[in-house]
Amino acid sequence: QKEVEQNSGPLSVPEGAIASLNCTYSDRGSQSFFWYRQYSGKSPELIMSIYSNGDKEDGRFTAQLNKASQYVSLLIRDSQPSDSATYLCAVNDMRFGAGTRLTVKP
Amino acid sequence: DTGVSQNPRHKITKRGQNVTFRCDPISEHNRLYWYRQTLGQGPEFLTYFQNEAQLEKSRLLSDRFSAERPKGSFSTLEIQRTEQGDSAMYLCASSLAGGDDELFFGSGTQLSVL
Numbered sequence: 001q002k003e004v005e006q007n008s009g010p011l012s013v014p015e016g017a018i019a020s021l022n023c024t025y026s027d028r029g030s031q032s033f034f035w036y037r038q039y040s041g042k043s044p045e046l047i048m049s050i051y052s053n054g055d056k057e058d059g060r061f062t063a064q065l066n067k068a069s070q071y072v073s074l075l076i077r078d079s080q081p082s083d084s085a086t087y088l089c090a091v092n093d094m095r096f097g098a099g100t101r102l103t104v105k106p
Numbered sequence: 107d108t109g110v111s112q113n114p115r116h117k118i119t120k121r122g123q124n125v126t127f128r129c130d131p132i133s134e135h136n137r138l139y140w141y142r143q144t145l146g147q148g149p150e151f152l153t154y155f156q157n158e159a160q161l162e163k164s165r166l167l168s169d170r171f172s173a174e175r176p177k178g179s180f181s182t183l184e185i186q187r188t189e190q191g192d193s194a195m196y197l198c199a200s201s202l203a204g205g206d207d208e209l210f211f212g213s214g215t216q217l218s219v220l
Contacts, residue, residue: 006148032207043197043211044149088148090209094139094162096148 003027006089006097014105019076021100023089026070033065033072034090038099044088048074079104110212112198118218119188126184127215131200138181139209140173141197149197155181156203188219 006023013019021035032051036044050056050063050072062075076083079102086099111130119125131138136157141149152171153163157178170188175181185192195216199209 004148034207034209036209043213044209045211046208049207094151094154096141096151098146099148 003095004089004091004097006087006100008098008100010101010103012103012105013079015079015081017079017104019079019083019102019104021074021076021087021089021102023072023074023097024070025072025089025091025095027091028067028070030067030070030091032092033063035061035063035072035074036088036090036096038086038088040085044096047087076102081106110198110200110210112196112212112215114215115213116216116218118220120220121188121190123188124184124186125188125217126182127196127198127217128180128182129198129200129212130180131198132210135200135202135210136178137201137203138175139199139201140181140183141199143195143197143214144193152183185217188217190219193217193219 004025034049035047037047038044048063050065053065053067056063060077064073081104084103086101088099089097113128138155140152143149151164153173155175158175170186173183195214197214199211201209
């Protein structure tokens, strides 16, 4: 079992829609969870971090964490074409999922 | 400070040759990570340092791979007897222990083994 698993996608949503990205992890003791965005040909950059169960909102982005279900998600509201990228889930700052490629169509 | 710096940006080598990459982290960051990334995959953890101590190394990492961080500043990643399967983007990242754990990535070194 992979340590961090993500829906491989690709995920395509129309502009203005909500994009939902999901991630599960295997280490029940994990404490830190991160979402990174990686544009094609670029390095990953941090979008959000979350440490406690529940929701955390930052602008159009909402991270959701459920430690009992070992599940973390990222919602992107009012999706824009500029959000088109690969979204990487990371756990405990070291282990990354394979990423989900998101395309937002104008 | 302009961020994490990696050199070279590109490296083409023949199978069987040794290669070495360098990473200069953000100056006040005491943690340094090496990852390998292939097309369509997420970054694969290779190893991590806190200051000059190598605290973890991936179990999947071949003994042809070695990393150092002398004096807790820059780091080097060496691959001996390269194989075609080593072709990938090698990413370095740094962070500040005790901070919010955000990783700052360099631009990477693209290795092509012919």
